Amino acid sequence: MRKTLICTGLLLAMCAGSAIAKEVPRIDASSDEAASSSFAAMFDALPAAEQAELAVAMLKLNMRGVKSAYDLAGRPDPSIVPIKDDVSGMTAAEIIALAQDANDVKIVDVTAD
Numbered sequence: 001m002r003k004t005l006i007c008t009g010l011l012l013a014m015c016a017g018s019a020i021a022k023e024v025p026r027i028d029a030s031s032d033e034a035a036s037s038s039f040a041a042m043f044d045a046l047p048a049a050e051q052a053e054l055a056v057a058m059l060k061l062n063m064r065g066v067k068s069a070y071d072l073a074g075r076p077d078p079s080i081v082p083i084k085d086d087v088s089g090m091t092a093a094e095i096i097a098l099a100q101d102a103n104d105v106k107i108v109d110v111t112a113d
Contacts, residue, residue: 024091026089027084027089028088029089042054053096057095058079058095058099061102062075062082
């Protein structure tokens with residue numbers, strides 16, 4: 001009986017630990033500072049390849065509606081802050097998926113041969 005209780009307790013602790021470990025970072029858009037901080041934490045938690053995808057996604061979302069260099073005048077540098085309300089509560093994967101739907105923005109790899 002005692003062995004069963006100990007095993008059950010260990011199993012519950014392992015399940016709770018794995019649920020906590022799987023928590024995915026999300027954008028906190030409650031303020032500019034919170035958005036920047038949560039984006040930085042999200043970015044740092046990703047492997048390098050996904051960091052690049054997330055950076056490109058953020059750039060694409062910042063550039064929606066831009067048709068010329070004139071449109072860029074007066075805009076802040078691309079960051080999470082201008083798009084924080086659009087990505088509030090989203091994970092990196094959700095932000096990347098949202099950016100894929102931003103069809104009016106095309107990014108060309110100029111380093112490709």
